[in-house]
Amino acid sequence: MVHNSHLSTLSSWTAALLLSAAGLSLLASAQVKVGAPAPDFQATASNGKTESLDQFKGKYVVLEWHNQGCPYTRKHYTSGNMQALQKEWTAKGVVWFTVISSAPGEQGYVTASQENSYLNQMHADPTAALLDFQGKIGHLYSAKTTPQMIVIDPAGKVIYDGAIDNRPTSDVEDIKGAKNYVNEALTEAMAGKPVTTSYTRPYGCSVKYAD
Amino acid sequence: MSVMRIFRCIVAAIFALAGSSVAFAATSSTSKLSSSADAAHVHVQLVMPQSILNRGESADIGLYFKLEPGWHVYWKNAGDSGEPPRIRWTLPDGITAGEIQFPAPKRLPLGPLMDFGYEDEVLFPMTLTVANTVKPGPAVLDAKVSWLVCREVCIPEKAELALTESIPVQPIRPTASGADEDLYKRLLSRLPEPTPANAKVVFQPTADGFRLAWQGGQREASAQFFPAEQNILNNPAPQAATPLANGVVLDLKKDPNLSAAPAQLKGILELADGHAYEIAAVPGTIPAAAPGANASGLVKAAGLAFLGGIILNLMPCVFPVLFLKGLSLVNSHRQERAHQRTHGLVYTAGIVVSFWLLVGALLALRAAGATLGWGFQFQSPIFVALMAGLLFFLGLSLAGQFEIGLTLTSAGGSLAQKQGYAGSFFTGVLAVVVATPCTAPFMGAAVGYALAQSAVVTFAIFTALALGLAAPYLLLTLQPAWTRLLPKPGAWMEILKQATAVPIFGFVIWLTWVLASTRGAFAVLVLLSLFLLLAIAGWILGRWPAKRVPSFAVGVVIVTAIGICIYGLQKFTAPVSTEENSTASATNSGAQWEPWSQAAVDKYRAAGRPVFVDFTASWCLSCQVNERVALRTPQVEAAFKKANVALLKADWTERDDAIAQALAGFGRSGVPAYALYTSNSSDGPTLLPEALTPGIVVDALNKLPAATAASTATP
Numbered sequence: 001m002v003h004n005s006h007l008s009t010l011s012s013w014t015a016a017l018l019l020s021a022a023g024l025s026l027l028a029s030a031q032v033k034v035g036a037p038a039p040d041f042q043a044t045a046s047n048g049k050t051e052s053l054d055q056f057k058g059k060y061v062v063l064e065w066h067n068q069g070c071p072y073t074r075k076h077y078t079s080g081n082m083q084a085l086q087k088e089w090t091a092k093g094v095v096w097f098t099v100i101s102s103a104p105g106e107q108g109y110v111t112a113s114q115e116n117s118y119l120n121q122m123h124a125d126p127t128a129a130l131l132d133f134q135g136k137i138g139h140l141y142s143a144k145t146t147p148q149m150i151v152i153d154p155a156g157k158v159i160y161d162g163a164i165d166n167r168p169t170s171d172v173e174d175i176k177g178a179k180n181y182v183n184e185a186l187t188e189a190m191a192g193k194p195v196t197t198s199y200t201r202p203y204g205c206s207v208k209y210a211d
Numbered sequence: 212m213s214v215m216r217i218f219r220c221i222v223a224a225i226f227a228l229a230g231s232s233v234a235f236a237a238t239s240s241t242s243k244l245s246s247s248a249d250a251a252h253v254h255v256q257l258v259m260p261q262s263i264l265n266r267g268e269s270a271d272i273g274l275y276f277k278l279e280p281g282w283h284v285y286w287k288n289a290g291d292s293g294e295p296p297r298i299r300w301t302l303p304d305g306i307t308a309g310e311i312q313f314p315a316p317k318r319l320p321l322g323p324l325m326d327f328g329y330e331d332e333v334l335f336p337m338t339l340t341v342a343n344t345v346k347p348g349p350a351v352l353d354a355k356v357s358w359l360v361c362r363e364v365c366i367p368e369k370a371e372l373a374l375t376e377s378i379p380v381q382p383i384r385p386t387a388s389g390a391d392e393d394l395y396k397r398l399l400s401r402l403p404e405p406t407p408a409n410a411k412v413v414f415q416p417t418a419d420g421f422r423l424a425w426q427g428g429q430r431e432a433s434a435q436f437f438p439a440e441q442n443i444l445n446n447p448a449p450q451a452a453t454p455l456a457n458g459v460v461l462d463l464k465k466d467p468n469l470s471a472a473p474a475q476l477k478g479i480l481e482l483a484d485g486h487a488y489e490i491a492a493v494p495g496t497i498p499a500a501a502p503g504a505n506a507s508g509l510v511k512a513a514g515l516a517f518l519g520g521i522i523l524n525l526m527p528c529v530f531p532v533l534f535l536k537g538l539s540l541v542n543s544h545r546q547e548r549a550h551q552r553t554h555g556l557v558y559t560a561g562i563v564v565s566f567w568l569l570v571g572a573l574l575a576l577r578a579a580g581a582t583l584g585w586g587f588q589f590q591s592p593i594f595v596a597l598m599a600g601l602l603f604f605l606g607l608s609l610a611g612q613f614e615i616g617l618t619l620t621s622a623g624g625s626l627a628q629k630q631g632y633a634g635s636f637f638t639g640v641l642a643v644v645v646a647t648p649c650t651a652p653f654m655g656a657a658v659g660y661a662l663a664q665s666a667v668v669t670f671a672i673f674t675a676l677a678l679g680l681a682a683p684y685l686l687l688t689l690q691p692a693w694t695r696l697l698p699k700p701g702a703w704m705e706i707l708k709q710a711t712a713v714p715i716f717g718f719v720i721w722l723t724w725v726l727a728s729t730r731g732a733f734a735v736l737v738l739l740s741l742f743l744l745l746a747i748a749g750w751i752l753g754r755w756p757a758k759r760v761p762s763f764a765v766g767v768v769i770v771t772a773i774g775i776c777i778y779g780l781q782k783f784t785a786p787v788s789t790e791e792n793s794t795a796s797a798t799n800s801g802a803q804w805e806p807w808s809q810a811a812v813d814k815y816r817a818a819g820r821p822v823f824v825d826f827t828a829s830w831c832l833s834c835q836v837n838e839r840v841a842l843r844t845p846q847v848e849a850a851f852k853k854a855n856v857a858l859l860k861a862d863w864t865e866r867d868d869a870i871a872q873a874l875a876g877f878g879r880s881g882v883p884a885y886a887l888y889t890s891n892s893s894d895g896p897t898l899l900p901e902a903l904t905p906g907i908v909v910d911a912l913n914k915l916p917a918a919t920a921a922s923t924a925t926p
Contacts, residue, residue, distance in 0.1 A: 033467050033468055034468050069364065070364075070365065071365060071366065071367045072365075106363065107363065107364045139323065142323075144291040144292055144324055145291070145292045161468065168294055169294065169357075169367075170294075170359070170367040171357075171367075199442065199468045200442070201441040201442050202292075203292075203294065204292060205292060205361070205364070205365045206291065206292035206293075206321050206322070206324050206326070206361075206365075207322075207324075208363065208364075209322040209323060210322075211322060
């Protein structure tokens with residue numbers, strides 16, 4: 001019975017193969033829940049500084065997912081709507097992070113200097129623009145679209161997650177008269193009231209994560 | 212000044228995006244509007260199946276999109292991103308337009324996200340109602356349409372479309388039908404139907420989602436649910452389906468931010484056969500999946516599986532492996548009976564365990580959302596290549612290049628003890644692995660049935676299959692009396708052993724062809740290099756047997772060979788496109804086989820032609836046989852031509868979810884499968900058996916309704 005020994009070596013190989021051919025990795029999806037603690041992150045900003053969420057405990061923090069090529073993002077930047085929100089709320093002590101989760105080669109990917117000149121051109125004024133090319137923060141918060149807005153309260157809890165307003169279009173004309181959920185959430189929370197609308201479907205382009 | 216600067220930047224940005232920022236497809240309002248427009252990646256058109264507006268009646272109208280490959284528009288619930296098309300009508304007084312209706316969408320995965328929408332083409336029907344009071348004469352139907360079209364990037368687009376219809380004083384009836392009517396009819400079937408009165412749809416909240424049960428009267432292998440409302444479900448989560456005797460249960464994951472269970476679960480439920488229903492599930496009890504209810508089906512399937520397993524022993528892929536087992540049995544039949552029996556049982560265990568592993572892996576991957584079927588491991592080119600390498604190496608050894616262990620003729624009483632049981636176990640494993648592509652004619656239905664059942668039933672059927680495969684050898688070891696019928700051991704065994712290398716090399720040739728036809732010439736180069744290195748390893752083993760240094764060298768050579776093979780295949784080869792494959796096969800034979808898609812099936816049936824679909828794969832041996840002995844014979848080709856049958860080939864050599872879903876729709880899980888559709892779109896397909904003869908195909912074609920044959924005869 002010559003073959004059993006090499007049959008056994010060779011075929012245990014085959015068995016291993018069989019399973020490895022089937023070994024597809026599965027994506028874990030742990031979505032942030034409104035009311036739950038906001039997970040901490042660290043990222044390099046376009047201004048070269050390293051920012052983390054934890055250093056801003058005690059302050060309101062807004063996360064704004066951004067892709068300058070996305071028509072929905074452009075709706076809020078060409079109209080000046082987003083910049084106005086940034087100015088209004090950073091003046092009231094809110095920390096505003098613009099988060100760019102586009103992977104290299106995808107729409108919306110920018111180098112630090114490209115982002116700085118964009119901020120300058122657009123007169124945008126976030127606290128910092130975070131370069132999240134690996135999509136770490138994006139996946140941590142399950143960001144789906146640009147723009148998507150998340151508001152975190154001084155205790156570090158997520159108090160709003162969703163769309164910027166209630167008009168899910170790319171039409172600049174729809175900004176006027178729209179109900180801005182970020183304004184509403186921050187205004188209510190700062191007045192000590194519970195946030196009426198704390199979760200909506202974000203609208204816009206999909207976040208361009210690496211495949 | 213800064214305002215000017217912003218303005219300039221915006222203008223520059225818009226031009227930099229190659230004018231695709233917001234594409235206005237319409238002609239300006241001063242010129243005459245057209246009923247269709249071409250925007251970037253999209254053709255959009257107003258379609259009226261019957262170009263008539265009668266007072267006091269209603270008329271159908273549709274908004275049609277034709278999309279470039281890869282681009283899509285969205286369903287009413289676009290999923291995680293996106294936006295549905297919108298239409299704003301400007302109509303003469305007395306004419307009103309109803310709500311836009313959305314056909315059943317497709318799941319469109321996008322990295323970690325899931326959108327719902329349409330690729331290729333889609334029609335959104337609406338109803339126009341014309342009041343009695345409307346003034347006769349020309350009526351302009353003007354529609355401002357806006358939509359978002361996406362591939363990786365998204366482009367919002369707009370168009371203004373208009374149709375001018377004349378309203379007659381007295382109602383007139385339509386006479387001729389045009390292209391619009393054909394288009395409308397063909398795509399109207401994609402609209403979800405209302406839930407039938409006898410169907411019951413209920414849901415039950417679970418810890419992390421919902422269980423949704425559809426009880427429509429018959430067993431459903433699988434289904435997909437599209438939620439009408441946003442923020443209810445976790446869209447990308449796979450929807451695991453469990454068939455019921457009279458329907459199907461889906462396990463849905465909820466949106467983690469959903470706090471209260473909805474009063475109703477509304478949306479579209481699409482069954483495996485493509486039928487879609489508009490559903491509004493109410494809370495209720497989910498019936499238990501009852502495998503016992505179908506006990507006779509289980510017994511029948513298990514019986515078939517057992518029989519199929521026995522027949523597998525004779526398949527060209529398995530026979531050489533079993534032949535070796537047989538030789539060893541002949542050789543050792545004077546040994547103690549107990550050893551023989553234990554070897555037989557261990558061999559059986561090897562077969563059963565590897566079937567379980569294979570089925571377990573398949574079920575786990577399916578539960579995780581992958582659409583796979585039986586034989587899925589052969590869809591991996593690396594698996595095919597390493598399999599070929601393994602058999603080539605085995606062939607070299609059989610042919611006598613090297614020996615590991617003892618030779619056949621040096622039989623001794625202590626042989627069995629020396630061999631250990633691991634050898635017997637792994638012979639079983641090897642038998643299973645090589646057997647999968649040889650799915651015997653009896654097994655297609657059994658495997659399809661098995662994989663659509665609850666896990667317990669699936670395992671029961673595959674255990675029956677495994678026992679069938681093990682049975683012949685096991686019986687011989689259990690009944691030593693029978694081994695006396697086998698010839699006495701002798702030098703003939705060595706000759707026979709060497710001769711066994713021939714079918715093994717034949718098997719290697721076939722695997723090489725599979726790889727070449729799916730991955731191209733470079734893959735063959737990689738594979739042949741693997742063979743060369745393995746031959747060198749074999750030579751070292753033969754020249755310096757059982758020495759430490761050469762053995763180490765052999766190990767290094769083999770690991771290098773495998774490394775090169777995996778790297779080379781992954782890095783430098785890509786799937787050969789199906790078009791190339793199908794052109795090649797079209798030139799080989801007289802008949803024109805086109806690549807399969809559900810759209811192609813619908814298209815030909817709408818055009819009044821019956822459709823024959825050949826579900827095949829290069830790695831499926833019985834598929835190749837059927838194609839040669841039946842489908843490509845002049846007799847059958849002539850019969851196809853006479854019946855004006857459209858021929859479609861669904862090539863499942865590489866993984867393809869659409870094909871896997873279509874197979875599941877027939878209750879099948881693997882190839883071969885042959886489906887014959889009549890031109891009447893309400894008829895289901897007829898499935899032909901897995902083993903074809905020209906007679907079977909011709910008979911099936913003769914049974915097609917005479918109407919189709921007649922209509923093709925008239926010009």
